[in-house]
Amino acid sequence: DTGVSQNPRHKITKRGQNVTFRCDPISEHNRLYWYRQTLGQGPEFLTYFQNEAQLEKSRLLSDRFSAERPKGSFSTLEIQRTEQGDSAMYLCASSPRGSGSGDTQYFGPGTRLTVL
Amino acid sequence: GESVGLHLPTLSVQEGDNSIINCAYSNSASDYFIWYKQESGKGPQFIIDIRSNMDKRQGQRVTVLLNKTVKHLSLQIAATQPGDSAVYFCAENYYGQNFVFGPGTRLSVLP
Numbered sequence: 383d384t385g386v387s388q389n390p391r392h393k394i395t396k397r398g399q400n401v402t403f404r405c406d407p408i409s410e411h412n413r414l415y416w417y418r419q420t421l422g423q424g425p426e427f428l429t430y431f432q433n434e435a436q437l438e439k440s441r442l443l444s445d446r447f448s449a450e451r452p453k454g455s456f457s458t459l460e461i462q463r464t465e466q467g468d469s470a471m472y473l474c475a476s477s478p479r480g481s482g483s484g485d486t487q488y489f490g491p492g493t494r495l496t497v498l
Numbered sequence: 499g500e501s502v503g504l505h506l507p508t509l510s511v512q513e514g515d516n517s518i519i520n521c522a523y524s525n526s527a528s529d530y531f532i533w534y535k536q537e538s539g540k541g542p543q544f545i546i547d548i549r550s551n552m553d554k555r556q557g558q559r560v561t562v563l564l565n566k567t568v569k570h571l572s573l574q575i576a577a578t579q580p581g582d583s584a585v586y587f588c589a590e591n592y593y594g595q596n597f598v599f600g601p602g603t604r605l606s607v608l609p
Contacts, residue, residue: 386541415596422506424587424599425542438596473541486532487597489541 386490394496402460403493407476414457417473464497508604517575521588521600528590533573537584583607
């Protein structure tokens, strides 16, 4: 399977715990995006990387959230001191190009986070 | 399976009929648009895209229409099948920035 993969698919945690999600983009895709999706809503942009550089962060991304893409390949999204409001589907997407007009984003299956 | 959206607008069509799903986008400067299909428990799946220098694009059983004057996008699905049942999102993009997604429409195909 050469699509975007995400792990774990499901995560249940207690409030206050830290969680980390991983995303493996399509090989050779330069851009990697993180989105959050709650029930009844479309995906909301969190942040994106151009290779290893984090170029933009949404105001939705509080200081409890941090994302990395250390070698320009896979990425991790960490949430510290989780809150019940963090419960959502966290989606990763990648696209092949890096600049200019928009390029198609391909999504992974998502990680469903439930904070108890 | 897990529901993607609980209170979305719903379009119900008979199997074999054509479906039209509409979307109003927000930024008049957006220059690239994508329709995604999302099934329960899965990530959005690319269906078809269109750039702002076009007003119509056709794929296999799907057609996207773009009306920039009124900032309106539509997705037409021909001969709708049970496997088309899902939530459909339009997404707009301005010059390579992050995509902004619409609220979604649930398509329900009746046997």
